[in-house]
Amino acid sequence: MDQTSPGSRSALHDEVGARLRAVEQIYTAGRRRLVDALADQDRPVTIPQLVEADAGVAVSSAYRNLAVLEQVGAVERIHSGAEHVRFELAEALVGDHHHHLICESCGRIEDFTVPADVERRIEQTLATVARDARFAATAHRLDLIGTCVACVAG
Amino acid sequence: MDQTSPGSRSALHDEVGARLRAVEQIYTAGRRRLVDALADQDRPVTIPQLVEADAGVAVSSAYRNLAVLEQVGAVERIHSGAEHVRFELAEALVGDHHHHLICESCGRIEDFTVPADVERRIEQTLATVARDARFAATAHRLDLIGTCVACVAG
DNA sequence: ATTCGTGCAAATAGTTTGCAGCAGA
DNA sequence: TCTGCTGCAAACTATTTGCACGAAT
Numbered sequence: 306m307d308q309t310s311p312g313s314r315s316a317l318h319d320e321v322g323a324r325l326r327a328v329e330q331i332y333t334a335g336r337r338r339l340v341d342a343l344a345d346q347d348r349p350v351t352i353p354q355l356v357e358a359d360a361g362v363a364v365s366s367a368y369r370n371l372a373v374l375e376q377v378g379a380v381e382r383i384h385s386g387a388e389h390v391r392f393e394l395a396e397a398l399v400g401d402h403h404h405h406l407i408c409e410s411c412g413r414i415e416d417f418t419v420p421a422d423v424e425r426r427i428e429q430t431l432a433t434v435a436r437d438a439r440f441a442a443t444a445h446r447l448d449l450i451g452t453c454v455a456c457v458a459g
Numbered sequence: 460m461d462q463t464s465p466g467s468r469s470a471l472h473d474e475v476g477a478r479l480r481a482v483e484q485i486y487t488a489g490r491r492r493l494v495d496a497l498a499d500q501d502r503p504v505t506i507p508q509l510v511e512a513d514a515g516v517a518v519s520s521a522y523r524n525l526a527v528l529e530q531v532g533a534v535e536r537i538h539s540g541a542e543h544v545r546f547e548l549a550e551a552l553v554g555d556h557h558h559h560l561i562c563e564s565c566g567r568i569e570d571f572t573v574p575a576d577v578e579r580r581i582e583q584t585l586a587t588v589a590r591d592a593r594f595a596a597t598a599h600r601l602d603l604i605g606t607c608v609a610c611v612a613g
Numbered sequence: 614a615t616t617c618g619t620g621c622a623a624a625t626a627g628t629t630t631g632c633a634g635c636a637g638a
Numbered sequence: 639t640c641t642g643c644t645g646c647a648a649a650c651t652a653t654t655t656g657c658a659c660g661a662a663t
Binding site: 331333334352364365368369372388389390 | 626627628629630636637638
């Protein structure tokens with residue numbers, strides 16, 4: 306999720322820029338910095354974390370820009386139940402499909418993946434469920450809830 | 460999830476009462492009404508919905524009592540991302556394990572279950588993930604995100 | 614009598630929004 | 639020049655909390 310392959314970062318910016326332009330939005334420096342900050346992380350982060358990491362973004366702008374980026378499918382918003390909502394780059398942009406380990410104690414979220422065959426099995430099952438419920442599904446989410454190593458230790 | 464078997468309602472109250480007593484808490488009429496209101500629903504509901512259904516509970520008491528009930532494992536709190544948090548009776552009390560269809564448009568949540576073999580497969584996989592990440596898992600959640608029939612139509 | 618839950622109203626905190634200034638096209 | 643992003647401060651709203659009253663043991 307980081308610079309897995311050289312140049313992926315600029316490809317990322319190209320894609321985000323294209324998506325923004327498609328809805329008449331500008332890929333400003335501030336938005337680019339947000340995307341960079343998100344790309345530097347390999348886990349979902351809160352706005353305070355982003356503001357601290359980026360030093361110079363106003364909280365309100367962060368909220369506004371992340372909302373815009375979410376609308377164009379560049380970032381995803383995750384409600385962990387902790388005080389702050391968290392954001393990460395959208396799976397579509399990063400090209401990987403993963404799930405989350407959510408620590409109930411500190412709110413921290415980690416990514417994980419499951420074997421392809423299990424994922425496929427889940428998707429098939431969910432497709433059936435959605436059809437039966439006449440529900441227009443756009444995504445699924447599989448989270449593991451519990452306590453992270455740090456919190457168990459501390 | 461409703462009165463599936465006759466008498467399950469009183470068994471439910473017995474169990475909740477026992478759990479409350481175990482931590483020196485009283486199973487008051489107000490708390491009993493909340494549990495009844497939750498048992499009457501077959502989907503997670505918000506506090507405003509509970510207050511409206513119950514007519515006579517103060518919002519603050521609802522929050523406080525649901526927090527207590529959550530602590531003793533009688534109810535579960537669900538963050539759908541919509542304006543209000545939702546609550547439902549804990550799986551342990553109801554004896555069923557289910558998942559959620561979450562409508563991004565109206566926030567409504569419906570329950571669904573997956574075939575036992577798929578569930579087992581998921582659990583095995585997650586157990587491995589948790590072990591590898593040295594994560595103390597207490598639960599998992601598998602949600603389907605999208606738009607419900609009503610919102611697609613309307 | 615004493616303890617603890619309840620309701621009301623005030624406080625808190627995350628998120629959103631109005632507005633004036635500034636930057637990029 | 640014009641549009642629209644940005645930051646600051648004010649506004650909102652779900653949730654929490656302080657406090658005095660009431661119920662139950």
